[in-house]
Amino acid sequence: MTTTETAKTVKAFKPNIYQGHSFWRAAWRAITRKVSRVIGFLIIVMFTLMAIVGPYLYPKELPIDPNNIYAPLSWKYPLGTDFEGTSNLALIITGARYVLLAAALGALFTVIFGTVLGLIAGYFIGWSDSVIMRITDFFLTVPSFPLLVVLSTVWNFGHPLAMGFILGITSWGGMARAVRSQTLSLRERGFIEAARGLGLSPFYILFREILPNVSSYIGMNLLTSITGCIYAEVGLFFLGVVPFHVNNWGVMLNMAVFSAGAMSSPDALPYLLSPLLALLLLTLGIVLFLDAVDEIFNPRLREDI
């Protein structure tokens, strides 16, 4: 048997457990194993739905009512109103799309940059490792939030893609370092040695052999990056350095503190608490759900499969 034929035989081996519906079934089992995971999952679903259908539930220009500025909680205004008498609930719901999309894209960019660069650096070592790690060090050393503040005065973040991209490129450093460490350890393991011995391409080894082994870490990082991105993004809006949209949660916090006097008078408190509540719920959902993600991506934790 030649080496090439051996390689073909190995390639044909496909572990069924990761394929098709069984992955989703395993995921579902992991989620439903604990009540806290279900709650986390439901919160995430709720916010995702809000982001997808929220803007269609209200007119494009939310109605204003100058006679009901900072109105108290009522059936008409379940979360009170803002500086021009617009319902805070409507602002939170319609604002979810930009906030979540930008955060999700930011997290995605973080994970993609971090994983790809970490894998390459850890696997190839040598000069590519040195170059990538020096760049990573540079990004890790530059304080990312102040950098974001500076960048936001130069670039317009009107579209969530732009915001997500900028959040991603400032926060991939830690991820790249962690993935590199794991790759360095994995590349010395027997199955990788074997794959190399079989003459498999580095691309195949990186993405089909090593990547699945760090996927649990990546999956969890994706979710924690989302919360990180939301904080960074809302922080930017809170400082008032990015485009003004009344329904952006950070803008709501900014207006509540700096022009509504929510810190000095209880009347405007609902305006401050509405976005805070949304942020708190979303973070809670993500934290509760993280536990399930670990199990979904880490086969060793699947007790009943």
Add this chain to the structure above:
Amino acid sequence: MKVIKRLPILMLIALLAISLTACGGSTSGNSNAKFTTVYYYHPISPGAPKNPYNATGNSFTSFDTMQLAWSAILASDPNKFYPGLARSWSESSDGTKATITLQPDAKWSNGKPVTANDIKTSLAIAFTQGTAQSFSLGSVKVLSQKKLELSQVPGGTYKMFLHDALQQTVVPDSQYGKLLPKDIWSIIEQSQYTGSDKGKAAQAKKAQDKLTQLGKSITQYAPKTSLSAGPFVLKRLNPGEAYLVKNKYFYAANKVKVGSVSLRNYTGNQQIWNYLIAGQLDATPFTSMPTNILKNALNKKTNQKVVTPTYVAAALAFNQKYYPYGNTNVRKALAYVIDRKAVQKVAEPVVGTPSRYTDGMTDSAASQWIDDSVRSKMDAYNLDLNKAASILKKEGFKKKGDKWYLPDGKPWSMDINVVNGFSDWIQGGKVIASQLTKFGIEAKPTIVSSFAQYQADMAAQKYAVGFWLDSLSPNMYTAFARIYGTPDGYNVLNGKLVYYDQKDKTKGNWIGLPQTLKLSTGKKVNPGELTYQLNQMKPEQQKDNVQTLALATNEYVPMIEIWDYTHVQFVNTSRFNNFPVKDEGLMNNMPGVWMSQGYVTPK
């Protein structure tokens, strides 16, 4: 200052429309009484020099920094002043010379007398800061230790010469004199040359550059000690406050009954609100606030609200280069769409009133200048959507569904430019955008990162629509020059009026009205010319021009006036009484001026 919401505006208002401060006296009563307030112009920055020419310097007008006199800033009596370091003043019949006599007992806080030389040095520094040129100051002659004569530049006809000269800051020659070269006055004289001799003109340019350069180094100068000729002297600075104690050498020390002053630091308006609500401030200067904060502040029974007029209005301005805003009828239609009451209610509920007329001045100023016969010709542009729609249709605009389309078939959208941190502009811009969008014009507020950037972009004709402060002052020249001055292409160059067309983007003409406007009365006028003439007239001669300009502004709507600011302040009567609440002129100045006039008594 970005965080400070509206304070940048306040500073602008203050710098352009208000002259502040004071002097004081003291000794009787409870001399340990500490008066707490916040400094109107800027927060405390412990690292900044104790220098009044530094933008954030730890030098506090009316407390330890003095002027020759303090303007009452009254529309009814523009020449009313409260004495500062000058005891008396007079001007020649043609207004080109002013004689100033200093307070005989004026002394610096080191016991040395304030002399005419201190004033001369201060006025030389005014040339390096560009302020002396703005009121045509030519030369200064010391007549005696306490008397000096100021003259306008040869051929100068500026009618507010004495008025502006009196409001100059005075600094000690012993500290600042050494910053100036010995030949400073010959440099100043060279810089004033306006003739056609090329050699002299080049020399003048060189002298002007030298002055600018000197000006920059002076703003950075950090004197080791704080010398004050005012009622107080700086004792210590920390990040929380500037603490000043009574200056025993102050010329009217017997009138000052307050022992010390604490100027609290603040990072934003919300911090001033907290101090106010807690009753910690004995006086609170003009601070933008929402209604809920006002309510809370007044819950403190000893907080007393004091309202006086201001001469500043906020307007929505148009660059007529941008289609379709060059069409007067379109601007009129927009004026009918904007519900100014609703905008003011949201944006400036406490310290504003909706503008009644678009006429280039606030309603309180207009009441002194505009006759009923002229007023009757003006349109108030009250909310009338049908009228707006019919005007637009007549101009070829079409409404399809909910949206208005331009005559060329393109949808109509509008960015309303506002400044980051100016929450009243942002909120106002948002409400106007909502009203326009509801009417069918897709509008949204766009925030520019800083006021400096905003002004630069505005001048460079980058915005079609944006907020603008107009009126600004009871002085009608200043008021109308906010529209028919540089923003509309009219500049004064070497004492002559020059017009720059909008085609030259470097000259700051961002309004772009035609030079000749035909009024409904049939009269053809040049608004830049009429405004320039105000500069050459005494107030009593200005009425015709003012009324014509107001009517032209109402008929051509270069900007839609949205709200007038009102000067709302608070005094707290729990620790002090005898506040000058009935004296509008004093209330237009800072508490140091009140104290030096004998007001503010500890309980």
